[in-house]
Amino acid sequence: MIYKFFPAYSATVLMCFAGFAGFGGLASAAGDPAARSGADAFAQLDYLLATPTDTRLATGAPGPGYWQQRADYRIEVTLDDKAQRIEGRETITYHNESPHDLPYLWLQLDQNRFRRGSDDMLTRTAPDFSQLSYGALASLLERRRFEGGVSIEAVTGADGDPLPYTVNRTMMRIDLAEPLAAGDSLSFSVAWSHNIIDATVVSARGGYEYFPEDGNYLYEIAQWFPRMAAYTDYAGWQHKQFLGRGEFTLELGDYDVAITVPADHVVAATGELQNAEAVLTEEQLARFRKARTSDELIFVVTPEEAAANAREADSGTRTWRFRAENVRDFAFASSRKFIWDARRARAGERDVLAMSFYPNEAEPLWSQYSTAAIAHTIDVYSRYTFEYPYPVAISVNGPVGGMEYPMISFNKPRPYKDRTYWDVAQKAGDKTWERSKYGLISVIIHEVGHNYFPMVVNSDERQWTWMDEGLNTFLQFLTEQAWEEGYPSRRGEPAKMTEYMASAQQVPIMTNSESIHQFGNNAYGKPATALNILRESIMGRELFDHAFRQYAERWKFRRPTPADFFRTMEDASATDLDWFWRGWFYGTGHVDVALSQVELFRVDSLNPEREKAWEASREAAEEPSLSEQRNVTLERLLGEEPGLRDFYNESDEYRVTPWDYAQYEKALDRLTERERALLDTAEHFYVVTFDNLGGLVTPLPLRVSYADGTVEELTVPAEVWRRNADRARKLFITDREITGIEFDPYRSTADTQPANNAWPRKVVPSRFRLFKESEEPNPMRRDDEETWSQPIR
Numbered sequence: 004m005i006y007k008f009f010p011a012y013s014a015t016v017l018m019c020f021a022g023f024a025g026f027g028g029l030a031s032a033a034g035d036p037a038a039r040s041g042a043d044a045f046a047q048l049d050y051l052l053a054t055p056t057d058t059r060l061a062t063g064a065p066g067p068g069y070w071q072q073r074a075d076y077r078i079e080v081t082l083d084d085k086a087q088r089i090e091g092r093e094t095i096t097y098h099n100e101s102p103h104d105l106p107y108l109w110l111q112l113d114q115n116r117f118r119r120g121s122d123d124m125l126t127r128t129a130p131d132f133s134q135l136s137y138g139a140l141a142s143l144l145e146r147r148r149f150e151g152g153v154s155i156e157a158v159t160g161a162d163g164d165p166l167p168y169t170v171n172r173t174m175m176r177i178d179l180a181e182p183l184a185a186g187d188s189l190s191f192s193v194a195w196s197h198n199i200i201d202a203t204v205v206s207a208r209g210g211y212e213y214f215p216e217d218g219n220y221l222y223e224i225a226q227w228f229p230r231m232a233a234y235t236d237y238a239g240w241q242h243k244q245f246l247g248r249g250e251f252t253l254e255l256g257d258y259d260v261a262i263t264v265p266a267d268h269v270v271a272a273t274g275e276l277q278n279a280e281a282v283l284t285e286e287q288l289a290r291f292r293k294a295r296t297s298d299e300l301i302f303v304v305t306p307e308e309a310a311a312n313a314r315e316a317d318s319g320t321r322t323w324r325f326r327a328e329n330v331r332d333f334a335f336a337s338s339r340k341f342i343w344d345a346r347r348a349r350a351g352e353r354d355v356l357a358m359s360f361y362p363n364e365a366e367p368l369w370s371q372y373s374t375a376a377i378a379h380t381i382d383v384y385s386r387y388t389f390e391y392p393y394p395v396a397i398s399v400n401g402p403v404g405g406m407e408y409p410m411i412s413f414n415k416p417r418p419y420k421d422r423t424y425w426d427v428a429q430k431a432g433d434k435t436w437e438r439s440k441y442g443l444i445s446v447i448i449h450e451v452g453h454n455y456f457p458m459v460v461n462s463d464e465r466q467w468t469w470m471d472e473g474l475n476t477f478l479q480f481l482t483e484q485a486w487e488e489g490y491p492s493r494r495g496e497p498a499k500m501t502e503y504m505a506s507a508q509q510v511p512i513m514t515n516s517e518s519i520h521q522f523g524n525n526a527y528g529k530p531a532t533a534l535n536i537l538r539e540s541i542m543g544r545e546l547f548d549h550a551f552r553q554y555a556e557r558w559k560f561r562r563p564t565p566a567d568f569f570r571t572m573e574d575a576s577a578t579d580l581d582w583f584w585r586g587w588f589y590g591t592g593h594v595d596v597a598l599s600q601v602e603l604f605r606v607d608s609l610n611p612e613r614e615k616a617w618e619a620s621r622e623a624a625e626e627p628s629l630s631e632q633r634n635v636t637l638e639r640l641l642g643e644e645p646g647l648r649d650f651y652n653e654s655d656e657y658r659v660t661p662w663d664y665a666q667y668e669k670a671l672d673r674l675t676e677r678e679r680a681l682l683d684t685a686e687h688f689y690v691v692t693f694d695n696l697g698g699l700v701t702p703l704p705l706r707v708s709y710a711d712g713t714v715e716e717l718t719v720p721a722e723v724w725r726r727n728a729d730r731a732r733k734l735f736i737t738d739r740e741i742t743g744i745e746f747d748p749y750r751s752t753a754d755t756q757p758a759n760n761a762w763p764r765k766v767v768p769s770r771f772r773l774f775k776e777s778e779e780p781n782p783m784r785r786d787d788e789e790t791w792s793q794p795i796r
């Protein structure tokens with residue numbers, strides 16, 4: 004593990020910055036990742052990032068020494084629809100491309116997470132019983148009841164002889180008689196079985212759904228076979244135990260999978276179907292072939308055929324064969340309830356077959372939106388990254404909320420039984436998104452989008468959630484906005500992130516998946532917002548899009564680390580972004596800039612007529628004090644005894660005297676022609692003070708209004724904070740009077756407190772709603788409905 008918790012990096016920098024010890028922010032810089040001294044905020048990330056090597060270059064690209072392992076799989080699996088159980092046998096061919104000899108191999112047994120007494124079960128902390136939902140209680144009880152975990156039936160070498168193995172919770176070590184030498188390959192086989200979990204009760208990324216109306220099951224099967232753990236240049240074996248949240252770190256390889264299911268099941272899987280002739284009717288086969296070049300949606304299995312399948316359960320079995328090349332995983336779905344639709348999607352110049360599988364319960368939403376959303380996702384993502392490299396892209400409706408696998412994704416939203424649905428979720432986090440149109444479109448965009456990150460750009464999910472979820476959520480936002488004007492995106496716009504950014508209980512984005520607080524905001528929303536701000540306000544679309552595409556291209560079918568992303572974005576754009584990564588990814592500060600003061604300076608002309616008149620006008624403009632006002636009628640001694648008056652009582656201090664003129668002449672004599680001209684400077688010098696209350700340094704997009712009615716917009720780059728991250732005093736030289744200045748007029752910085760952004764301040768209008776107090780009938784009224792149903796007066 005190379006994970007480094009946020010270190011006290013500030014200490015070294017602070018020493019060079021002792022001169023600013025007066026800053027309040029300095030003390031917080033040592034412990035608070037939102038470094039407040041400018042030197043801290045703009046220090047290079049050097050010691051936070053792994054040292055570049057010839058495997059991973061300082062540019063952020065893979066180097067000449069780059070290597071990664073490869074694992075090819077041949078699998079035969081049987082789905083037991085009676086017992087909700089998987090039985091499988093696989094042969095893995097492991098290619099050791101590393102420069103190291105390996106004495107043993109590690110495999111992942113993810114299903115052991117569901118074993119009683121697993122680390123996941125034992126380390127789970129108590130739920131909040133003050134607000135436990137019915138669903139949460141059902142899940143707790145099902146986890147206690149379920150007979151989970153993998154049974155390993157056999158592990159054998161290529162010669163058929165047993166290989167010794169050791170299971171350590173969710174990992175299995177296979178010991179080799181001879182180390183697997185650098186550059187060599189090895190084949191071995193594993194036979195296993197496990198029970199399938201009820202995914203309507205336990206959130207498990209895979210499992211079954213039972214339909215009591217027709218007695219049928221729908222299966223979404225994932226993390227179902229022993230998979231090679233990743234062996235990497237930066238972490239060795241990535242065999243951090245599976246606790247349920249940090250997802251999957253996997254090797255790329257080719258798959259040949261035979262799936263045996265009840266004869267009337269329809270199967271969707273990673274890869275291309277190899278034996279369509281054997282599993283489809285002639286009519287269905289013709290439709291399937293036609294869909295490949297059709298821009299119109301075609302039903303391969305129609306709603307009527309699916310309904311008929313669901314009625315008459317067949318007792319025989321049938322085997323579906325799939326092949327997939329260069330994928331990091333394999334998932335499938337199976338049910339006799341599946342409708343299957345398909346059409347062509349375009350990825351740049353390539354044709355991709357987009358397909359959806361769903362029960363009749365998913366209609367009418369699914370035939371209208373699912374496959375259309377797949378095609379749209381592939382189109383937009385291909386433009387911002389690389390052409391979708393796989394032949395098919397699939398969306399399946401079932402019990403899993405939203406989960407991604409190579410070429411296939413599981414997406415939960417479906418309408419109510421009466422075929423009605425919401426447009427958007429009614430409030431953040433509630434279940435109505437599972438019954439909403441935009442909930443469905445968004446989750447499909449998101450899960451199909453995961454084909455790019457992490458399925459192809461193969462980041463380490465067990466360690467870093469943001470590397471796939473954050474980048475993917477950012478592209479999801481671009482794709483949603485390209486769907487329709489005003490698309491109700493949940494994440495992406497900076498203003499949607501401000502509540503989280505200002506909240507307590509935060510950890511940096513650069514935190515291990517299992518330890519993240521506020522998971523969705525931290526690993527999805529905040530990085531997506533950060534990338535949006537980088538693109539719109541810091542780098543600009545052209546530089547950002549080029550650099551982002553560069554990252555995707557460089558790490559396509561490879562395994563990047565965070566440093567590779569940070570470095571590539573800078574390398575391809577000539578933009579030093581270390582301050583940005585530090586603040587947004589390693590820190591928990593937020594943007595809250597207050598425009599706290601505006602001062603106006605003008606040149607003193609030295610001309611006594613002009614300057615004394617200005618001073619006189621300043622004094623005249625000054626309001627009398629309260630005492631002065633109340634003393635107006637006061638009888639004063641000087642009025643009664645004029646003999647007390649002298650020269651100073653009579654003279655006007657603003658009168659210009661011959662001595663003043665002489666001083667002026669003398670001053671002018673000492674000046675050159677150029678210097679004298681400067682005394683006539685007519686410009687206004689406005690000094691605007693910005694206070695950084697949130698800790699995160701930010702560019703300052705500004706709108707300046709002038710007395711003549713014109714408006715100017717400009718952006719001051721974040722480097723304005725590079726010496727003092729607490730306060731920036733910015734000079735504006737104008738020939739006109741400024742009447743107003745506004746920071747962040749388009750809410751593009753995630754500033755959490757817009758109320759302090761404008762000079763002069765703006766009123767924040769709002770509404771408050773009165774509530775009616777409620778009362779229960781007292782026990783004397785409870786026996787008779789007639790009585791208690793009457794309003795209490």
Ligand SMILES: [Zn+2]
Pocket residue numbers: 449453472475
């Ligand atoms: Zn995701």
